[in-house]
Amino acid sequence: MKYLLGYDIGSSSIKAALLQADSGKIIASAFSPSHEMEIISVKPGFAEQHPEKWWSELINATRQLQQQVSYKPNDIMAIGISYQMHGLVCVDRNLKTLRPSIIWCDSRGVEFGEKAFSALGEEFCLQHFLNSPGNFTASKLKWVKENEPEIYEQIFKIMLPGDYIALKLTGQPATTISGLSEGIFWNYQSNSIAKELLDYYQIDEDLLSSVVPTFGEQARINNEASVILGIAKGTPVCYRAGDQPNNAYSLNVLQPGEIAATAGTSGVVYGVTDRVEYDRRSRVNPFVHVNNTDIDKRYGILLCVNGTGILNSWLRKNVFVGLSYDQINNLAAKSKMGAEGLQFFPFGNGAERILENKNPGANLKGLQFNTHDRTHVARAAQEGIVFALNYGMEIMKEMKMELKTIRAGYANMFLSEVFAQTFSNVSNCSIELYSTDGAVGAARAAGVGSGYYKNFAESFRGMEMVKKIEPETKSLQQTGDIYQGWKKELLSLL
Numbered sequence: 001m002k003y004l005l006g007y008d009i010g011s012s013s014i015k016a017a018l019l020q021a022d023s024g025k026i027i028a029s030a031f032s033p034s035h036e037m038e039i040i041s042v043k044p045g046f047a048e049q050h051p052e053k054w055w056s057e058l059i060n061a062t063r064q065l066q067q068q069v070s071y072k073p074n075d076i077m078a079i080g081i082s083y084q085m086h087g088l089v090c091v092d093r094n095l096k097t098l099r100p101s102i103i104w105c106d107s108r109g110v111e112f113g114e115k116a117f118s119a120l121g122e123e124f125c126l127q128h129f130l131n132s133p134g135n136f137t138a139s140k141l142k143w144v145k146e147n148e149p150e151i152y153e154q155i156f157k158i159m160l161p162g163d164y165i166a167l168k169l170t171g172q173p174a175t176t177i178s179g180l181s182e183g184i185f186w187n188y189q190s191n192s193i194a195k196e197l198l199d200y201y202q203i204d205e206d207l208l209s210s211v212v213p214t215f216g217e218q219a220r221i222n223n224e225a226s227v228i229l230g231i232a233k234g235t236p237v238c239y240r241a242g243d244q245p246n247n248a249y250s251l252n253v254l255q256p257g258e259i260a261a262t263a264g265t266s267g268v269v270y271g272v273t274d275r276v277e278y279d280r281r282s283r284v285n286p287f288v289h290v291n292n293t294d295i296d297k298r299y300g301i302l303l304c305v306n307g308t309g310i311l312n313s314w315l316r317k318n319v320f321v322g323l324s325y326d327q328i329n330n331l332a333a334k335s336k337m338g339a340e341g342l343q344f345f346p347f348g349n350g351a352e353r354i355l356e357n358k359n360p361g362a363n364l365k366g367l368q369f370n371t372h373d374r375t376h377v378a379r380a381a382q383e384g385i386v387f388a389l390n391y392g393m394e395i396m397k398e399m400k401m402e403l404k405t406i407r408a409g410y411a412n413m414f415l416s417e418v419f420a421q422t423f424s425n426v427s428n429c430s431i432e433l434y435s436t437d438g439a440v441g442a443a444r445a446a447g448v449g450s451g452y453y454k455n456f457a458e459s460f461r462g463m464e465m466v467k468k469i470e471p472e473t474k475s476l477q478q479t480g481d482i483y484q485g486w487k488k489e490l491l492s493l494l
Helices: 050-067 110-121 122-129 139-148 161-170 177-182 196-199 223-228 243-250 307-316 325-334 376-397 415-428 439-449 473-493
Strands: 003-009 012-019 028-030 076-083 090-091 157-159 213-218 238-241 259-263 267-273 285-288 299-305 344-345 363-365 404-407 430-434 467-469
Touching: 003 050, 003 243, 003 439, 003 473, 012 050, 012 090, 012 439, 028 050, 028 439, 050 161, 050 223, 076 161, 076 243, 090 161, 110 122, 110 139, 110 196, 122 196, 139 196, 157 161, 157 213, 157 259, 161 213, 161 223, 177 238, 177 285, 196 344, 213 439, 238 325, 238 439, 243 259, 243 267, 243 299, 243 439, 259 376, 267 376, 299 376, 307 325, 307 376, 325 376, 344 376, 344 473, 376 473, 415 430, 415 467, 415 473
Parallel strands: 003 076, 076 238, 259 404, 404 430
Antiparallel strands: 003 012, 012 028, 090 157, 213 238, 259 267, 267 299, 285 299, 344 363, 430 467
16 A cells, blocks of 8 residues: 655644545644644744754654554655745754744744845835835845854754755755745745845845756655654655745645635735736735746746734633633623624734734724623634634735635634634635545655646546535625724724
């Protein structure tokens, strides 16, 4: 029996999935740790994690797979990696990390990105990078250069979180064009490294890792990883991509007009286009999509709300103590639509791009002690997250993106009927939910990269739609009115 192995390196946990290559069926899946990984925040707006922690939990998740399915080391045909985007990992010449990773929701790079945007020229940045340098990886590296010069001087290579995991698997530092684009290291006009930004930041281009294809043999498992993971030495790593492009891939969102959504720690809506598009205010962000080629151009337009599932997690730890997420979802369903006027604004996890890098914090508005209880808080939180995502989708529509059907994994907040139905109503889109996740998507993609699957269509064998939610005609007007009230308060808050 031959298998494909996928990893998803998240900020909450590390997921692993084993896919039977012939049938496309998920044979085993696991995640580690059992609790959410810590995000270190030594100052407001800072967010870090230790890359070594990702690796140790990947080892644990792999061992869980081995407990579920008995397979031989050489039964694994190929490995794919999905990872949290926009993080910065710095390693020295011994390929050891020099500091914790500055992860996606850290906002310390904003000031440097805004200065670069102004100095290089807004029109230049948008035309060449399709983004403001903003709070992306390049700006985080500039922060290290200016604030930790003794560490910066020791850097041999910088990489994204998935690049680091590939390094641990193979011993070879490398990245992809898609990865470079997510860090704002890519010039779309010249189809090359964004030297203008690196020169402005006075960052040496040699710090960037060599480029490997998104699909295809990138490197092979070395002896050390083989012994630790029980996977044959020489097994190829055949795919890596950021979590949102990969989530889109895992949902077969590859062609213009197709939309993918996720609502884990952060919430994302990701649409595919074949045109070079950008938002002049950089509230949503284009990147090179996984299936981009010189002939068939594919770009992903990403809107992100940092404070989605993390709001639900915060409530569970601090308000709904002792309750499961299912029980919280049941509480939300007991409240009427609109939560009796209670409004939640889920912006408490760093600077928000859809708010032009403002960080207003989370807000609960309209609380009445004689009216509201936990059911209203649960519902207001879920509605607030949906409304924040819809606020970003309105920006995508301004860019002439057509939103009709949204695909998502049947996981995280989409397990809540209140969340899924509110999303369908406010967007007036069908929501298709599938039995897949980032680790499964990475495994399928590894099958394409290894050549086992001849095309993308073959890689989706065995993927099933679990549920389809349609907009409720009778509730559309009411949902729209509640959203407009929420949006009005948001604009007042800003």
